[in-house]
Amino acid sequence: IKEGLEEIEYTKDASIFTRYHSEKANIGVQFFNKGMVILSTFAPNDSDDIEFGVGLTMMTQSKSKCNVKDSVIVDCHNSFAPESGEVLPGNEEVFQLIDVIDKIQCNQQRNNLKIGCYEDTMSDLNKNEGVGESGIKTMIVEVANQRTAYVLFDSNNMEIGFRQEIIEATKDLDIDEIEVMTTDTHTVNTISRGYNPIGIVKRDEIIEYVKISINEAIKDLEEVEVGTGTKRIKNLNTFGPNNSTELISTISSIVAVSKIIAPVLLITALVIVFIWIFYGGL
Template sequence: MSSENKLVSLTKYIMTLPPTRISLFSMVFLSFIIGCIAFLLAPSANDSILYSIVYGGSTGFLIFGLMSIMGGGLTQPMVNSFKGRHMKMKQSMFLALASMMIVGVIYLIGSVVSVFTVNNYVLNALIFGCVIAFAFRTLVIWGTSNISLLKSVVISVVQPALILSMLVVISFLTSVTTNMGDFSIIAIVVKIVIASVILVIAIYSFVTVIESPMRKNLGVGGLELLSLALAHITEGSPAMETLFEDIGEPIDTLTGILSFKGKNGIKSIFLSPCVHPGPLGNIGGGNMPTILSSKFDTFTMVSHGPSTHDFNPVASKEINKIEKVVKEALEDMDYSESASKFFRVENEGAVIGAQYFDKGLLMLATFAPDGFDDIDFGVGLALMNLAKASCDAQNVVLVDCHNSFKGEGGRVLPGNKEVFELMGAVEKLKSPEQENGIKVGCSSDPLDNISKEDGVGQSGVKVMVIEVGSQKTAYILLDANNMVIGFRGVILEKVKSLGLDHAEVMTTDTHFVNTMSGGHNPLGTKMQDEIINGILKCTKEALNDLEDVSVGCKVANIKDIKTFGPLNATELVTTISSIVAVSRIFAPLVFLLALLFVFIWIFYGTFSI
């Protein structure tokens, strides 16, 4: 598995949190059950089962449930008051629920052990649970809220302190037994303070060790990156772009432009920018195909040009630079009414669909039905220059069809055998006779009934049919991140029944659909029939929309667009992967050692209770 795929796979551990009301109900119910079980385990001589259930459950709710609810209610405003990452109440309440369960489970374990031994470990178990919950809350709040350790400690103390305070109140002001025996408040405080200090030192050591490579290599904090990533995934926040701008670097790249002009002006635009639509969601260029196409007043298809994650824009505003270049090119475009028919060439696994438009050449590259992924910009540039030299074309627009998802690999990089297969296919291209008379028809459908969870982005499906002579060819573009192997073939078989001579299916490689668990979300894993129906509908509409057009073709330079860059993109992925690898060894070592010291101190310390 590659480093990048290892990193992507980490997103599967990100969970969807329940609503606030579910966490509240769970705390009330579970705390009552915890109290009942604890009292039933060690009833006094005069206690009936009903008494143990009613008073035990009530005591459990007061100590664990009510205090945890109060702790959750206080945590959210405290985090937000410190100007950290905005915390929602459902996040605060779920943290309170998880912390309560840590305390409750350890408390019950202590109650069970006390039944079978001569010593009473219930109070020590409760203290141990509160200290563990405090450490858990500190790690979570410090790691996700982008506030200092000291502030995180202050916030994390609240819930365990409330639980222990309610224990003291119940023990001294009522006659209800807690099955914990007599205890000294001073001894409790000493044990808690020293145990907490040990765990805070362990947390600080762990975070310092795992964060230092990120600061050294990229100049940004690992906790800051984590909190901003969570803010994007849970809230859609674009704040991560500010961090990426600090580590990004400007590059020069290209965009291919095809413009079809009808009697009422430009009818459609087909773009192939060599800029990668990533990294994910709405961050950077994640939703570039939709954002860029929306900047034009006419039907616009934004396909996937040869590029990898090295060419991810650091911020969505960088897309404006592509828009500016395209609009300037459209103002200075030469148009012609001549074009060749669409044809395909194959060389081993590589397949290139080609169509000439006067002195321009459009090439659609795929390895389907075999799997593949991004074609590197350097490879694409070499193919474009080779085509210009051998095919008598002034402008070559190359599209990475991105239509057969391989899985854990598949990128076409310099030196891969697929590069030479593509070059061999380009060398087979001939310059066919061109005909006068081009017709184009267009249609789109956002496929609103299919969500991004099902693999479809905001632009849905767009279809452009080009008719040259008697030949009709459909260019089908789906706003998706690749598609499952074989789905392309199913689509082509269906659309050809509409009377088309040729068709090609492409995806935009949008990463708008990649906020889900596991990172990859190829089209066709769900709702294939609905997707095909949308394609067929658009293709029929495009056939009915055919009208005479002239065509212009140009490849324009995009200067100083700020992207991750080949060095920083690799450095980011490699650094995070190394941090994960080190954490798997360092975290158990540090925390198990700290927990051992805390356990010995609480249960066998010199301060007896």
């Protein structure tokens, strides 16, 4: 990251935030200097992680189409249902993402920009409400009198439908666009709820945090310069999709089996103890 920051060139050039759609695939695109940021979501339909190879394809395709130096792909991870599956190579969703990237209008007018930020740990909420230690972070980007709110929760996905509820609840605020995202942290996972996405409980309280964060970020707006960059991290071992899925499945199986075995073992132990006490006493 430090090496990447040293290589970035900064200017005041940015485009407005623009949305594109193709069947279930939805993206929001904003150009910054020599790069672009693509926010990807399948909401209001459910979805889970975008597989790395799919994201790499999106990155390569968008860089080639728009002739930019960097393309930053953000999986918003904001519409979860129990039956949600990963977006894997060959899935129909992949071709929808390819189609929607082809719709991007690359020659967007550039203007100066302002950015304002705000963060709150949401200290009265915790992992039981699907909120991680970093809480909420909000960034407002203002370009050509358009204000876009980037709202990020430290959570593991979002209950399906809650994104739309947040968007509706913030329409009266002084913004023109909003996208809500989650970090995909697994620190909020619980045995009782598994993935435990944000929005299952205390929706009103969470929405109030969103409104406050947007208003405070607007107060922080100031003129800035911006740049983008990407770096490859070498010699980094990862779980990979197969091992992580196998681990989660194994844990879930152990928990499910334990619910059956534990009572049986307890009853068996009690019977043995009673027999030992009864016959031992004789």
